[in-house]
Amino acid sequence: MTSTALEGTPAARSGASVRAHALKRMKTADSSFRAMTLAAALIVLALLLGVAISLFVGAWPAFQHFGFDFFISDAWSPPREKFGAAAAIYGTLVTSAIAVLIGVPVGLGIAVFLTELCPPVLRRPIGIAIELLAGIPSIIYGIWGAYYFRPFMQDYLQPALITTLGNVPGISPLFQGPPLGYGLLTAGLVLAVMILPFVTAIARDVFETVPPVLKEAAYGVGATTFEVVGAIVLPYTRVGVIGGVMLALGRALGETMAVTFVIGNAPHIQSSILAQGTTISAMIANSFADADPGLFTQSLLALGFILFIITFIVLAAARLMLARLAHKG
């Protein structure tokens, strides 16, 4: 059986011992290649462990020094060596919530358009255009947000919100303060545009797992496009869509560059979403260069560790949900 493979090689032509030798060499090569691939796969595992452990070790002195206060204090004062993560965590959650609230419906709308409404000729070009939006690096969103979107917010959207929603009882505290352009809402909107293509891409993929026969049956009994989407497609793909939303949320939580440029980088908690704030990642990006090696750096590493844990939980949940849908399909 092995002789066929070896016929062309010089080993086959000269004696049985040489053949045995070649066979042995092949076996070694085989097992060493296998070992190499396993080692590489274990490196992937080691990377994640390395991230978790190195951040935790670096952050431990800060956690130890501040205790639980680190999570609930919004003080951030390098000269007094007082650090708390609350303002950054708050900003991270609020901007991501705004991003999901706006990015997800729009992203789903585009996915429905592409799978159900779009003329076939336009499907590919529009699909590619949306994917290009996903390919634009986050620093570009940052510089564009700072030069174009922030002035737009300052001149138009924020004044409009302050004069309209700012006077509605109940939600008025959310829309107070001077329109500076910088702020949580601006950052949230830029994030919404960034996560929108991810939502679209995943939603489109999971929409395609719906068996055509189910949709055809619904159309056959006279359902409109949106009755089909609402009664067949979305219920069938619910788990996958939620997984995609969580994946997009994970992106928004960890995004740095797009946020840093427009959020104002003020470590305070304010009720208004027009107010300047900060996020975990923006805080790290902004302060790290000036941080001295002591408690300041340790506190920033602690912020990084918190961000890692939050995104790990969200991303893990997302992957588990997407995996559940894949099993079904």
Place this chain on the structure above:
Amino acid sequence: MANSLYARRRARNATWAALCYAATVFGLVWLTLILGALVWKGAGGLSLDVFTKVTAPPGVEGGLLNSIIGSLIQTALGLVLAAPVGILAGTYLAEYGRDAKISVVIRFINDILLSAPSIVVGLFVYQFCVVPFGHFSGLAGGVALAVIATPIIVRTTEDMLGLVPNTLREAASSLGAPRSLVIRQIAYRAVSSGIVTGILLAIARMTGETAPLIFTALGNSLFSVDVTQPMSSLPLIIYEFARSPYAEQQKLAWTGALIVTAAVLTLSIAARILAAPNRGGR
């Protein structure tokens, strides 16, 4: 009665359809606005100086040479580190360990790494490659980019090898080829364009990364090809110059942004074209 129900259903359908059209227009408008701004602000600054002069303090005519070279060096470093690990790990997941228990864990971890915040990766590499040596370096920047690129290559390699028909592997094995030879001579060849696609996507991702470089490569206003020293790169210089009060530095930031975006989008489109025949043949 029946007629009004029908009309109501039609009206609701039309409303939702209109909203979906609006969502699509919304998405396309952003793309147009961003690309338009890049060309509008960035194209004017494109000149030979950008590619031949190094970054300069305000008031002095400068270019982006050191940043472009820095980006190329660090991306190359990232690729050299990430490609072998990524391809081999993807090979393990798709071939040797296809049904192994550990593969389930590794796949899961790889998916997490794939979308982990890049700033966290930067902090990790800072702890590992900057703190021990006592200074920032281009090498640390390359390592950070490699950590970001590896999961992309693992994922595409695994997916692509999964497309190789088992009959092809069985045919090679029945001729007596050992497993490693089957993988390297048959499976890799069958999906070489798919693996290259993954590498192109990884390069595209590395080209635009900024956050992890802030505390690894740091940036350098001088020309340097020494990877043990701090090194500039295009995203870093955009980050720095975009916040500069000087008009000429802001202009260079936009030109840099245009160059980065053009490079990233070209790579993504190239990857898509390369991947297309594979997908069609499936």
